[in-house]
Amino acid sequence: MVGKIEIIVGCMFSGKSEELLRRLRRSVIAKKKIAVFKPSVDTRWNKTYELCSRNGECIQALPITDPQEMLRAIEDVDVVGIDELHFFPEVIVSVVEQLRKEGKHVIASGLDMDFRGEPFGCVPQLLAVADLVLKLDAICMICGKSATMTQRLINGKPAPYTTSNIHVGDEEYQARCRNCHEVSIP
Ligand SMILES: [Zn+2]
Structure with a gap:
């Protein structure tokens, strides 16, 4: 089977x-x-x-x-x-x-x-x-709405688009909705 x-x-x-x-x-x-x-x-x-x-x-x-x-x-x-x-x-x-x-x-x-x-x-x-x-889904840590995105922060700032997916050390993750989700474009 x-x-x-x-x-x-x-x-x-x-x-x-x-x-x-x-x-x-x-x-x-x-x-x-x-x-x-x-x-x-x-x-x-x-x-x-x-x-x-x-x-x-x-x-x-x-x-x-x-x-x-x-x-x-x-x-x-x-x-x-x-x-x-x-x-x-x-x-x-x-x-x-x-x-x-x-x-x-x-x-x-x-x-x-x-x-x-x-x-x-x-x-x-x-x-x-x-x-x-x-x-x-999760709850957006910024506005409390339904969250589908993973927010990555490095030294408290949105991670640059080009950062690899491997953890780099001093970083933090949050659940966020699409409105509050940020990616830094270098
Ligand atoms: Zn939000």
Whole structure:
């Protein structure tokens, strides 16, 4: 039997990880075997750690650098959870489709847009091939309306358009609506 792909997207602070954890917890209650993966942004941190939502709830997640590692680590697993999808290389699209072909239920979450408001890496392709998609919003930290954008601030100022998507250190993120969202064009 073919499995399915569910994708949860949204800006920062939209509750994506909470929703991923909620769905994974339901799978555990249903006696499914789950495996959870997260991109290993720092390769020195190569051991099992916990995927935690902002309300402090945690589930064990395995950090990986190559999405192919998932295909080797999921024998007997029914449900595959993936967090921070946007940090994975494009090859994750074919890996996730392979998992579905093998009957796995994939539940994944990530940012749909980067701080510029542009589609983020592999995520748009995954949204296209997914069976189910949920897009969450947050609350704009400036005006209190519905927020769909991630505001990136470096030294308190809107990040320049040309900044890479990798964290640079003294920076901060906010959820903002399109009216309040700012990108500095150098
Ligand atoms: Zn706003």
